Amino acid sequence: MSITVSNISKSYKSVKALENISFNVKEGELFGLIGPDGAGKTTLFRILTTLLIANEGSATVAGFDVVSDYKKIRNSVGYMPGKFSLYQDLTVEENLNFFATIFGTTIEENYDLIKEIYVQLEPFKDRRAGKLSGGMKQKLALCCALIHKPKVLFLDEPTTGVDPVSRKEFWEMLKRLQQKNITILVSTPYMDEAALCDRIALIQDGEILQIDTPQEIVKHYPKQIYNVRANNMYQLISALNAYEFNHSVYPFGEFVHYTDKRTDFNPEDLKVYLEAKNLSNIHIDKTVATIEDTFMELAK
């Protein structure tokens, strides 16, 4: 096991940030922590990177205890905090050189690990880090976290505030890093990114709702979901919310994801109801659950 977390609880004064969290991450696994802002993801990262001490429970990273062996962990993990935390007044190359030096290595030594990312940064290597675009900043931060060839990589919301193209590229890189047998723990508030992980933990209000592969999590969704569409989105949502048999109503892009309380639900009934509410162009189709649907269902 690369990371083991057992019964971790942590509170700040009166606020409970984490409650009885347990999970394991296997070696070489890409493990995702999926949850909204304030779910406790950053606190968990800080406990695992030895920056905070949990009130209860224990955890190990790369076989070392996060409290007693914290120095060994600091030698062997890479950490990319949620906030961009490089030196803005240093250039790309100087930042990378600095982090290589304090980890006792050089850029050349581990160049193969960061090569694919760094080639994109190379044209800007004399530019100050503070003047890079959001996506570039994250790539540089990833390079800096990787430069000493860590056994475990902690990425706290690496794609927040990054454009969709860069986000996609970033995840492709993570997949490639995984091939090099680096364990990756990544957190994200984006449900679409969850599907790219080997396993995910859905977390909310400091508690884990479910841990499984993205496929299994979706498979266990208890109800049939329908895509509902009509001419007026706003009216549609209020009509569905007012419908006495509704189980859940969530806007989902151009559709509304709808589930019904009844087991013998007939979409035609709903159509009649909606037409009575002056809606037209009504389409109701079966669809498969996404991780977001599962999350919403679990978080209910």
Add this chain to the structure above:
Amino acid sequence: MKRFIGFIKKEFYHIFRDRRSLFILFGMPIAQIMLFGFAITNEINNVDIAILDHSKDTTTEEIINKISASKYFSINQFIERESDIETIFKKGKVKAVLNFEKDFSKNLIKDNKATVQIITDATDPNTANTISNYVNAILQQYQKELNKDITITYQIIPQTRMVYNPELKSVYMFVPGVMTIILMLVSAMMTSISITREKELGTMEILLVSPIKPIQVIIGKVFPYIFLSIINAIVIVVLSIFIFKMPVQGSLFLLGFESVLFIITSLALGILISTISATQQTAMMISLMGLMLPVILLSGFIFPISSMPLPLQVISNIIPAKWFIIIIKGIMLKGVGIQFIWKETLILVGMTIFFIGLSVKKYKIRLE
């Protein structure tokens, strides 16, 4: 060691890329020393005074001539009536009025005694005091000349001699003070800001999750400022020697050693400040309010410690700047060696060890 050098290199990048701070770093000592040296001064020059001469005889004329011949005073006008004194002060034209009594000469010969009243405008007490001292000095000088050939009088004339700074040049007093302020400010404020900046930007989080040791971070932060502060100290000493002709009586080597000691004391204070403040702004406020004010008010730089109320005198003992000012005044003005200032030096060493110990203990290896 390679780590450490890499860290120091990074610190120098920070310092040299932040042009504004760099400007403050080197512009401030020069500006301050010029300000204190030229503008803020206790000396008096060409002070306007008025004369009210009731006797108008040869003696008063001689005295008046002596006074107007000195470079300290220029006689603005002669007035005729006592009532004019108030008017002329109110107009603010003169700082002092000399009021010679009637029959000045006659009284002097008859009773060996004559009176002249020195009335000064004490809205500015320091100047008033100085003026009256200077007039007294001129009068005494004149008295001595009068008594030259006569041996009958048994007079006890106090002779005050100002040693070490015979001309009472205020710059001699300000240079040690300014040097203290600048070294303190640069060392303590700059280090505390640069450490808290890492906290604020989140880079401290990454530094913590790395093999670099806390002590390496601290020394790496402090090292560039030792270097810059030494340059500042040299600039101040060179400026005061060449522009203000301030003598350095004692050994330059000892002065250098004591300055480095004080720089380290201030840096230790800076580290301590950074361990208790979370943001750059807090660090700056604590440095300014907690360090600058005591240094200016309680170190004996401007106000003599001996004339403070007892509680403040006691408090002044815990201010490192007080001891440093005693040390450098001793070296620069009196030319003393280590045998006269070892006690103060030891106190500074003790304070430094205390501050460093406390900050190492308070330095957080985690976020909370």
